[in-house]
Amino acid sequence: MNPPDDPRTDELLAIRCQLGERAAFDALIARWHEPLWRYLRRLGGDDDTAADLVQDTWTRVLRGIVALREPASLRPWLFGIARRVAMDRLRHTYLWRPDPDVELDDLPAEDLPADIDMAVLDGAIATLPVADQEVVTLFHLRELSIAQIASLLEVPVGTVKSRLFRARRALRSELVKSGEFP
Amino acid sequence: MNESLETIRAMARDHLSMKARVGYVFLLLAATTMVVIVVSLWVTEAHLPARTQLAFGAMTGIGASWVALAAWVLGSRRPLYAVDRVIAGRLAVTFTTVFIVGALMGLLGGGGSAAAAAVGMGVVMLGAAIAALRSARRRFAALSARRLELERALA
Numbered sequence: 001m002n003p004p005d006d007p008r009t010d011e012l013l014a015i016r017c018q019l020g021e022r023a024a025f026d027a028l029i030a031r032w033h034e035p036l037w038r039y040l041r042r043l044g045g046d047d048d049t050a051a052d053l054v055q056d057t058w059t060r061v062l063r064g065i066v067a068l069r070e071p072a073s074l075r076p077w078l079f080g081i082a083r084r085v086a087m088d089r090l091r092h093t094y095l096w097r098p099d100p101d102v103e104l105d106d107l108p109a110e111d112l113p114a115d116i117d118m119a120v121l122d123g124a125i126a127t128l129p130v131a132d133q134e135v136v137t138l139f140h141l142r143e144l145s146i147a148q149i150a151s152l153l154e155v156p157v158g159t160v161k162s163r164l165f166r167a168r169r170a171l172r173s174e175l176v177k178s179g180e181f182p
Numbered sequence: 183m184n185e186s187l188e189t190i191r192a193m194a195r196d197h198l199s200m201k202a203r204v205g206y207v208f209l210l211l212a213a214t215t216m217v218v219i220v221v222s223l224w225v226t227e228a229h230l231p232a233r234t235q236l237a238f239g240a241m242t243g244i245g246a247s248w249v250a251l252a253a254w255v256l257g258s259r260r261p262l263y264a265v266d267r268v269i270a271g272r273l274a275v276t277f278t279t280v281f282i283v284g285a286l287m288g289l290l291g292g293g294g295s296a297a298a299a300a301v302g303m304g305v306v307m308l309g310a311a312i313a314a315l316r317s318a319r320r321r322f323a324a325l326s327a328r329r330l331e332l333e334r335a336l337a
Contacts, residue, residue, distance in 0.1 A: 022198055058193060062193075066263055
């Protein structure tokens with residue numbers, strides 16, 4: 001028996017959906033709803049936003065899967081849609097004014113390894129206070145600047161910086177414990 | 183999250199409803215047929231009064247709007263999956279064949295140039311329907327073959 005994360009499992013699922021097999025859509029939702037929800041929960045910041053975002057994501061998936069050119073790329077395709085949905089919503093919902101004076105370089109250096117295991121990172125982020133989780137999630141997706149996050153969360157830029165600094169320090173500590181950080 | 187999961191499942195069931203999908207296929211076929219009939223009458227009747235021309239134009243516009251709506255829904259809102267496309271192709275072939283038979287009967291019954299135009303446009307529609315059905319069958323066969331291959335590999 002092949003492991004469930006065999007990419008061919010996703011390809012098969014995508015093809016069954018493209019064929020129009022109703023049971024395949026149930027299987028697709030059963031397999032991918034929770035990972036998408038968790039991903040969007042992190043991006044959206046709360047359960048209600050995540051529920052809205054995941055619904056929009058599934059709407060686009062149901063409409064778009066028939067045109068998916070590479071069924072083997074189901075996984076990145078799903079998360080690409082989720083990410084676009086979240087970013088559209090966040091940009092639309094929150095009016096932000098980028099502050100050109102604030103640069104990432106202003107932050108204390110507590111960078112995370114680029115090749116970090118996402119499951120371990122998820123676990124480490126989950127140990128942080130909720131406010132810090134939001135900041136570190138938004139920042140480490142590399143989509144929102146400090147100024148954008150400040151506007152999104154309606155807090156001063158300095159607060160974002162201090163939360164991010166605290167969160168990264170706590171993350172580093174967690175990751176050192178888990179052996180992910182040198 | 184469980185509530186959200188149930189919402190998504192319900193949404194998927196609604197989205198995948200065959201009734202709604204086939205309904206739009208019928209709308210597309212019926213509206214296309216209406217446009218063909220009206221245009222056949224319009225272009226083959228000589229010396230039509232301005233009011234009649236206006237009425238034909240309005241009917242053509244209305245029919246074309248319905249065609250556009252159905253095509254938009256089937257193209258982006260409720261897209262046809264491979265099996266649906268085969269069903270839609272068969273419906274289209276059946277529908278256009280019936281239309282041609284009707285137009286031929288009209289022609290034989292003295293329908294004149296309007297009936298002849300309808301037959302001609304019906305033949306074009308039938309050709310398009312057959313092409314769509316063949317394309318849908320090829321797509322269905324290709325996906326089914328890959329599915330079988332993957333199922334064997336993953337067994």
